[in-house]
Amino acid sequence: MNELIAERQLMLRIIEKDAAALEQLYDQYERVIYAFAFRIVQDTMTAEEVVQELFLRIWNHAERYDGQQGKLMTWMFAITRNIAIDMLRRKSSRHAASPVTNEVIHLIPDEHISTEQEVENRWLGEKVSEALAELSEEQQIVVSSIYYQGMTQHEVSDAFKIPLGTVKSRVRLAMKQLQKRLGQLDLLRDTARKEETI
Amino acid sequence: MKDKHTTMSELVELYVLGGLSVSEIEDFEEHLTQCPECLEQVEQMRQVMDFLPMASEPITPPVGMKNRILGNVLNPEKTEAEAVHHSIDDQIDQTDQTDYPANSGTPRSRTRHYGRWRAVSAGLAAAVIAIGVYTAGLRGEIKELKEQTAIAEETEQQLQASKAETARLQDQLASALKPSQGLKLGEAVKLGEAVKLDPVSQDIVAQGLATIVIDSQGTHLVVQAEKLPELQDNEAFQVWLIKGEEKKNAGTFLARDGIGALYYTFEPGNYDTVAITVEPDAYGEQPRGKLILAAPMEGSSI
Known part of the structure; x- marks a missing residue:
């Protein structure tokens, strides 16, 4: 709870255009946000653009964060995904789009895991990755195509030549399995939130 | 035939994951305003979604x-x-x-x-x-x-x-x-193709662009690079025009915040490659340091 209060106070300072508060927020979330953006756009410069757009929106519209609705990081991830998917779509409209079926990613190992938060993030990341890895290959493809590539169920159906109903059922089963797995780790809570947009 | 609630409740996961089209989202959200049961399911499923970003592989942000x-x-x-x-x-x-x-x-x-x-x-x-x-x-x-x-x-x-x-x-x-x-209007000027300077190994994140400009003053090479590594002591970035084994010094430059540029006028000589190295100082006539960026210049007029 203290964490939530601290986040709200930080955002209040940003609303008041406290540049130091924005820098604090940036330092706190740079790595996880950048990694997430890169996971979606698969390009270092575009990922940087995504992060910049995120912080630009936060700086200009911090008042839209409602601390009652949940964690700041969740809100930031949701906006990051929106921006990244939007950039992906624009990019694919510029170049002849081809489904990403075999992603080759050049990753730079993270050599600066020192803070408690980063250790916790790493642990969480491993657990979620394990849960995702337990999905069937078909489920992983469908979830990845929708979540990381911004495809709709119809686009997935067309791209992979599978019936729409199958797409739907794979997503349902995958999400329920993830829910069960994360629930076993006691990571899920009961409080409700609302949709985040900026 | 399924009732509307059943049909809509089957879209909860797709909605949360982001797999619905715009019109489907509108329909579903309209349904949510009237269906506390689906709304609750959405809230629960969204908690699952909150963790997906954490599964992204750690990656170090670019310098600067x-x-x-x-x-x-x-x-x-x-x-x-x-x-x-x-x-x-x-x-x-x-x-x-x-x-x-x-x-x-x-x-x-x-x-x-x-x-x-x-x-x-x-x-x-x-x-x-x-x-x-x-x-x-x-x-x-x-x-x-x-x-x-x-x-x-x-x-x-x-x-x-x-x-x-x-x-x-x-x-x-x-x-x-x-x-x-x-330059004057009507003067014969030619802009060569800009070529991308690629890192020579995976541990280099630098990127660059080389452009040839030809005008009445001669042939000019414009090089811009970013994400350049930090220089130590007297080190400098040096640009080379290469033809086979022959390497011509095309000037040195420093960088600020990893960004640097160079403008160099030269005599065309059928060079096949443009490259950037990190040199121990700015005075070498031949490469002594580490090669970081290079690009073929085939078909160009240099």
Whole structure:
């Protein structure tokens, strides 16, 4: 709870255009946000653009964060995904789009895991990755195509030549399995939130 | 036949994951306003979603990203330097159909411009812009350096270094302006293709762009690079024009925040490669240091 209060106070300072508060927020979330953006756009410069757009929106519209609705990081991830998917779509409209079926990613190992938060993030990341890895290959493809590539169920159906109903059922089963797995780790809570947009 | 609630409840996971079309989202959200049961399911499933970003592989952000981003966010006024990057972006769009990063320096502040240059053969206009781009970039760098100098509470030594760098850039700017000053409408000018300078190994994140401009003053090489590694001691970046085993020194430059540029006038000599190395000092006639960026120049007029 203290964490939530601290986040709200930080955002209040940003609303008041406290540049130091924005820098604090940036330092706190740079790595996880950048990694997430890169996971979606698969390009270092575009990922940087995504992060910049995120912080630009936060700086200009911090008042839209409602601390009652949940964690700041969740809100930031949701906006990051929106921006990244939007950039992906624009990019694919510029170049002849081809489904990403075999992603080759050049990753730079993270050599600066020192803070408690980063250790916790790493642990969480491993657990979620394990849960995702337990999905069937078909489920992983469908979830990845929708979540990381911004495809709709119809686009997935067309791209992979599978019936729409199958797409739907794979997503349902995958999400329920993830829910069960994360629930076993006691990571899920009961409080409700609302949709985040900026 | 399924009732509406059953049909809609089957879309909860797709809705949360982001797999519905715009019209489907509208229908589903309308249903949510009337169905607490589905709303509750959405809230529960969204908790699962909250964890998916954490599964992203850790990756170290590019060097200098924080300064670039906070600088752009906190100072949204467009600088000349930003205008440079936009123009270069368009140039890249035109000359390179591969997925070269859509930005050669700082990310765009607000919107992307997808307009493409369509007139390489238009010669004059393109060349003027290319030269303008470069000189404006130098002006931007000088401006930044001056601002830094004004506010710096650093040591006298650092202050002197900044002044020296400003003077160097001003010299470069003065020399870069020469060809553009000499240009006249109708003068025969040719802008060569911009080629992407690629890192020579996976541990190098630097990227660059090399452009050839030909006018009545001669043939000029414009090199811009970013994400350059930090230099130590007397190290300098050195540009080489290579023809087989022959390596011609095309000048040295330093970088600030990992960004550097060079303008070099030379005699065409069928060079096949342009490369950038990190040299122990700026005085070598042959490469001694580590190669970081290179690009073939086949088909160019150099």
